[in-house]
Amino acid sequence: MGVKFIADIGYRVHEILKEKHLTAAALGKYANISTGNISDWKRKGTNPSSDRLALISEFLGVSLEYLITGKEKSSPSLRDDERELLKYYNALPELERGKILARLEDKAKEADVLPGRVG
Known part of the structure; x- marks a missing residue:
């Protein structure tokens, strides 16, 4: 079960980028990740390196927990x-x-x- 969550990180990043109208280029610049690597997360089913996860979640405006598991803690939502x-x-x-x-x-x-x- 935990492996599936981790395997979904790259896909989840792409879904959040799309949902929030953000670009892979902007994420790459923010987190110092090549756009090729970001593209591979979806195309090849690979995942971001663990040392980049906090920066990625910060840029995307989601919790690290959500980025990794796809589940949010119950907390007040932002407008x-x-x-x-x-x-x-x-x-x-x-x-x-x-x-x-x-x-x-x-x-x-x-x-x-x-x-x-x-x-």
């Missing part, structure tokens, strides 16, 4: 706009992410709306 925001955020280099977070914090302060508070 479509939140998923889209995370998709673009995750595709940015780390330095740009820091700039985005600082800008969002500034905007929240300007609007007097901080997380956990209703302004």
